[in-house]
Ligand SMILES: NC(=O)C1=CN([C@@H]2O[C@H](COP(=O)(O)OP(=O)(O)OC[C@H]3O[C@@H](n4cnc5c(N)ncnc54)[C@H](O)[C@@H]3O)[C@@H](O)[C@H]2O)C=CC1
């Protein structure tokens with residue numbers, strides 16, 4: 317397939333430099349407004365495109381893939397997570413799927429540490445007092461938080477981002493623990509000085525901070541359900557930058573309200589962009605609008621990965637970041 321003639325439809329605005337390069341390489345349809353496509357627009361896109369470039373806000377489910385024209389051959393996602401794409405249905409119709417892993421790792425791990433500090437050092441409360449002009453001056457007993465150093469960090473999902481979190485947290489003097497689908501190789505475990513827990517229940521019960529870094533898949537849906545959340549120590553803090561669906565958000569909200577855990581740092585939500593209104597006004601909850609990977613540099617690198625995936629496909633090869641259903 318000649319890359320010049322490949323028809324590529326992009327569902328959201330991307331950094332200008334990425335859009336310019338896409339225009340140079342392909343017959344590309346870019347989005348004018350920075351809003352998600354409607355379902356009707358997505359249907360039209362899969363009926364005309366050889367390659368669809370969606371992102372994490374698009375639902376590419378079996379119903380949509382079923383309406384795709386026979387020309388659709390690649391879904392090149394702008395994003396690392398691919399829980400919004402029905403990869404198995406795409407595969408069954410001969411449509412390849414690719415994503416953008418790796419380039420989001422360090423920025424997202426930075427944000428995990430920012431959320432940890434935000435909650436444990438009460439940054440939100442301090443900020444609110446300063447913004448309201450209500451600061452009464454330094455006091456020995458004001459705004460006392462907890463020290464990260466010496467605390468036990470449990471990482472659920474020790475992949476790229478989980479390991480980048482471990483490296484940062486170790487530099488803060490935290491003790492690193494993890495639960496993962498597969499145990500790491502001994503040399504990797506040694507390098508990270510990380511302790512493996514086969515039992516997620518046992519790890520959850522012993523941690524001071526729990527960072528959620530696994531993908532959203534059928535097997536991780538509500539992995540942190542009400543029963544498991546109750547195992548957390550009342551002094552524990554939970555940080556989620558993976559996907560909202562991994563935590564039962566209603567159960568988490570109830571526990572935070574009851575003071576059954578100390579706090580939460582959240583970048584992603586189970587109940588959509590409006591979030592869970594009850595969470596919003598809690599001083600011990602730091603909420604961000606899904607901005608874990610949001611750096612100028614990272615977004616350009618994500619675009620470059622998309623371009624490499626599409627170009628490689630156009631040149632007759634499998635995209636380097638091909639996603640396969642077994643990865644779920
Ligand atoms: N907040 C943000 O802006 C961003 C969020 N993400 C989210 O972070 C997730 C992780 O990204 P990466 O670290 O790059 O993925 P990765 O694939 O490198 O790591 C995920 C790890 O989770 C483990 N895992 C999968 N299922 C599990 C289970 N049932 N129990 C325990 N461990 C399990 C895997 O074995 C793997 O080690 C993405 O899938 C995405 O949802 C990614 C980038 C930015």
Ligand SMILES: O=C(O)C(=O)CO
Pocket residue numbers: 372394395396397398420609
């Ligand atoms: O890449 C992802 O999966 C995100 O959530 C945004 O970078």
